[in-house]
Amino acid sequence: MTDFRWDKLATDGMSRRGRLHTAHGPVETPAFMPVGTAATVKAMAPWDVAQTGAQMVLGNTYHLMLRPGAERVAKLGGLHRFMAWDGPILTDSGGFQVMSLAQLRQLDETGVTFKSHIDGSTHALSPERSVEIQDLLDADVTMQLDECPPAGWPHDKVADSMRLSLRWAERCQRAFRERPGYGLFGIVQGGVYDDLRRESARELSAMDLPGYAVGGLAVGEGQAETFRVLEVTCPELPADKPRYLMGVGRPDDIVGAVMRGIDMFDCVLPTRSGRTGQAFTARGPINLKNARHREDTRPLDPNCDCATCTTFSRAYLHHLIRSEEMLGPMLLSRHNVHYYQALMAGLRGAIERGELTEHAQALAEGWHAGDI
Numbered sequence: 001m002t003d004f005r006w007d008k009l010a011t012d013g014m015s016r017r018g019r020l021h022t023a024h025g026p027v028e029t030p031a032f033m034p035v036g037t038a039a040t041v042k043a044m045a046p047w048d049v050a051q052t053g054a055q056m057v058l059g060n061t062y063h064l065m066l067r068p069g070a071e072r073v074a075k076l077g078g079l080h081r082f083m084a085w086d087g088p089i090l091t092d093s094g095g096f097q098v099m100s101l102a103q104l105r106q107l108d109e110t111g112v113t114f115k116s117h118i119d120g121s122t123h124a125l126s127p128e129r130s131v132e133i134q135d136l137l138d139a140d141v142t143m144q145l146d147e148c149p150p151a152g153w154p155h156d157k158v159a160d161s162m163r164l165s166l167r168w169a170e171r172c173q174r175a176f177r178e179r180p181g182y183g184l185f186g187i188v189q190g191g192v193y194d195d196l197r198r199e200s201a202r203e204l205s206a207m208d209l210p211g212y213a214v215g216g217l218a219v220g221e222g223q224a225e226t227f228r229v230l231e232v233t234c235p236e237l238p239a240d241k242p243r244y245l246m247g248v249g250r251p252d253d254i255v256g257a258v259m260r261g262i263d264m265f266d267c268v269l270p271t272r273s274g275r276t277g278q279a280f281t282a283r284g285p286i287n288l289k290n291a292r293h294r295e296d297t298r299p300l301d302p303n304c305d306c307a308t309c310t311t312f313s314r315a316y317l318h319h320l321i322r323s324e325e326m327l328g329p330m331l332l333s334r335h336n337v338h339y340y341q342a343l344m345a346g347l348r349g350a351i352e353r354g355e356l357t358e359h360a361q362a363l364a365e366g367w368h369a370g371d372i
């Protein structure tokens, strides 16, 4: 059984080309993880997800602990068997979604208690229980339980929150069941405050964890602030460990974050916006609901070799979305995840060639050119 580790294969400025080794196989980085919230990447079968080139998917602890339940998933053989995904899986801790989805939640030193948004039942999530749930799910990467402070909190509140998350990181590390191929990631917090970000990154680095996430971002702070926080945080993290930016993002967010030292991403954008008719292309996003597509026989993106783009016209995709046919979200989700995976493959190659700056420039010119 392989040991959990990340190999750094090449660098270009602050960016890194690497390979993550997990119990369920390797992951080429920089990597984008499609979000499989309730044990499914919405509107995509696992073979569709694999065909996009995705190697690792994300599962949400909050949803799975409520339904079908962590013990039940374990009884059914774990998340890989349950959802027929035999590649690596990262699960989040549940903390972020409790604070954004649950009702009547109470957070204190012990953890967070809340009422399920599904049936109103009461649940408790401590650092130890979050680690146990992710173990029951058989996640290759377990995320520490943390608190994600809302944008706009003052320095003193963010400081208290960040230090609580540090104490929870220690508790998660003690509770984590070490086994080959599995790893626990810490999460750097600290809001938009440089001193707090440095304190969090340094304290977590001293814990010698197998990987580090940068949390507390993509909460409305804007791209410039996100990038500034990365410029402060990444240099404080170990150079030989993977860095995961949670919840990011649009294609241009991802390129900018890779250039600032990030290796892993997850975001609902390609699947969620695909379901509403938005498609990401080399010439920027387009919305298939727009009437201008109704007789357009061209493919969605002539530069894309996915099944959606090589089989169907924009007119047909427009029809499916306008008719609210199930096939619409299916085809657009597949294209968007394929587009994100092709974006990551292009970034990996550019870093290997030492041409990331030029590659990023060419991508931006395409996006700004706009659809024709």
Ligand SMILES: CNc1nc2cc(C(N)=O)ccc2[nH]1
Pocket (backbone or CB within 6 Å): 096, 146, 147, 148, 187, 214, 215, 216, 217, 218, 219, 246, 247, 248
């Ligand atoms: C979509 N934005 C986003 N920001 C996040 C922050 C966290 C976090 N744990 O700070 C987790 C998930 C997140 N998703």
Ligand SMILES: [Zn+2]
Pocket (backbone or CB within 6 Å): 300, 301, 304, 305, 306, 307, 308, 309, 310, 335, 336, 338, 339
């Ligand atoms: Zn396509």
